[in-house]
Amino acid sequence: MVARKTVAIIGxxxxxxxxxxxxxxxxxDVVIFEKQYFPRFSIGESLLCSCLEDLDNAGxxxxxxxxxxxxxxxxxxxxxxxxxxxxxxxxxxxxxxxxYQVERAKFDKLLADEVARLGVDLCFGEQVEDIRFENxxxxxxxxxxxxxxxxxxxxxxxxxxxxxxLPRLLDLEVPSTLVTRRAVFTHITxxxxxxxxxxxxxxxxxxxxxxxxxxxxxxxxxxxxxIGVVVPESLYVDSQLDxxxxxxxxxxxxxxxxxxxxxxxxDTPINTLAGYSANVKTLHGEYFALLGNAAEFLDPVFSxxxxxxxxxxTLAAELLHQQFSGHDIDWENEYSEKLKIGINCFxxxxxxxxxxxxxxxxxxxxxxxxxxxMICSILAGYAWDKNNPFVSDSENKLNLxxxxxxxx
Ligand code: FAD
Numbered sequence: 227m228v229a230r231k232t233v234a235i236i237g238x239x240x241x242x243x244x245x246x247x248x249x250x251x252x253x254x255d256v257v258i259f260e261k262q263y264f265p266r267f268s269i270g271e272s273l274l275c276s277c278l279e280d281l282d283n284a285g286x287x288x289x290x291x292x293x294x295x296x297x298x299x300x301x302x303x304x305x306x307x308x309x310x311x312x313x314x315x316x317x318x319x320x321x322x323x324x325x326y327q328v329e330r331a332k333f334d335k336l337l338a339d340e341v342a343r344l345g346v347d348l349c350f351g352e353q354v355e356d357i358r359f360e361n362x363x364x365x366x367x368x369x370x371x372x373x374x375x376x377x378x379x380x381x382x383x384x385x386x387x388x389x390x391x392l393p394r395l396l397d398l399e400v401p402s403t404l405v406t407r408r409a410v411f412t413h414i415t416x417x418x419x420x421x422x423x424x425x426x427x428x429x430x431x432x433x434x435x436x437x438x439x440x441x442x443x444x445x446x447x448x449x450x451x452x453i454g455v456v457v458p459e460s461l462y463v464d465s466q467l468d469x470x471x472x473x474x475x476x477x478x479x480x481x482x483x484x485x486x487x488x489x490x491x492x493d494t495p496i497n498t499l500a501g502y503s504a505n506v507k508t509l510h511g512e513y514f515a516l517l518g519n520a521a522e523f524l525d526p527v528f529s530x531x532x533x534x535x536x537x538x539x540t541l542a543a544e545l546l547h548q549q550f551s552g553h554d555i556d557w558e559n560e561y562s563e564k565l566k567i568g569i570n571c572f573x574x575x576x577x578x579x580x581x582x583x584x585x586x587x588x589x590x591x592x593x594x595x596x597x598x599x600m601i602c603s604i605l606a607g608y609a610w611d612k613n614n615p616f617v618s619d620s621e622n623k624l625n626l627x628x629x630x631x632x633x634x
Contacts, residue, residue, distance in 0.1 A: 234363060410473045
């Protein structure tokens with residue numbers, strides 16, 4: 227018989243709730259400590275197809291399917307007069323052919339409510355401030371009224387996202403190798419009148435004259451959209467502009483996007499985040515594992531964040547249950563190395579997006595459909611499918627393809 231264990235999870239974002247649901251399914255006692263109260267705003271709104279498989283596996287897909295989120299069937303890319311689309315139905319990998327674009331306030335609350343219904347103890351307004359390891363884990367919590375208390379668990383999963391609680395407390399942080407970038411973003415009532423605009427696709431627009439700058443347009447249901455720009459931090463700082471003026475200036479410099487949003491109502495405050503890419507020395511220890519953004523975050527360009535978060539949660543929760551069942555787990559091989567297959571694959575495409583080699587692949591006019599399907603699979607989140615040569619040998623294959631596209 228499997229011993230019933232207590233797992234503490236820090237954070238109720240997608241990695242926290244997916245891990246909680248899986249552990250609860252295996253009858254463990256699960257407590258989530260979440261410092262905020264839900265619903266709350268969070269960024270990360272365009273999902274990939276593979277997220278739905280992780281939600282399904284955790285028993286959480288039903289609530290999401292019933293929520294009337296905007297269906298997403300692929301990705302569109304625009305740079306001046308260059309335009310390309312990727313349809314998830316044409317994936318190389320045998321998987322889902324659509325997903326959703328979600329307001330995270332609503333999405334995260336639905337998942338949190340569902341895990342609470344499954345028996346997970348959800349403590350909102352409680353912030354993890356310290357940790358000690360002794361016969362398991364002792365967490366120090368601070369409640370919203372300032373009161374402190376200790377909580378003992380057999381294991382802790384850090385799903386604290388940008389809070390990066392354990393990387394900070396245990397000195398695990400290492401700088402990201404990616405350039406520091408800033409995102410400036412908001413929600414709009416979009417009033418998009420362009421009949422050719424496809425609400426079922428995220429639109430990635432490259433800035434008219436600076437291909438290092440890109441915008442996302444993520445349509446939601448009911449006429450609203452998320453819109454944002456990503457720029458090198460130095461460009462934002464040197465501009466000395468307020469974030470709202472900065473976003474408008476970048477859009478105005480990019481005619482295809484400024485004409486799309488010409489009737490939009492800018493009814494929500496502008497938000498900004500910088501230096502979000504992060505890395506760590508290790509993803510696990512005797513009594514802990516890091517999930518999602520607390521483990522590593524690359525870049526928003528291919529909407530890989532929630533996918534990696536849910537994949538890490540699925541891997542870690544399953545390994546932890548095996549460990550509680552008496553199996554010896556090699557966390558380095560079974561968790562870190564497995565998770566890094568997808569992270570490293572996405573990293574290759576992110577780096578080649580910013581050096582523009584992947585942009586030339588994306589906009590290539592006459593692609594081989596079989597190769598396009600393999601690239602499409604990665605954009606759909608199937609970055610762990612080793613049958614796809616653009617996953618198993620991502621760097622070499624992408625280099626070769628980019629050389630061909632640039633030469634023609
Ligand atoms: P989070 O969703 O960040 O959840 C962490 C939770 O932990 C929060 O609720 C927080 O309140 C809580 N917490 C933090 N500290 C503590 C503490 N001390 N005690 C208790 N609770 C705590 N990803 C996509 O998939 N698609 C996108 O379109 C996309 N766009 C993005 C755009 C930008 C500009 C950026 C920066 C990122 C984007 N991402 C996107 C990435 C996405 O935001 C994250 O990868 C994803 O939210 C990670 O989920 P998570 O569960 O790890 O953490």
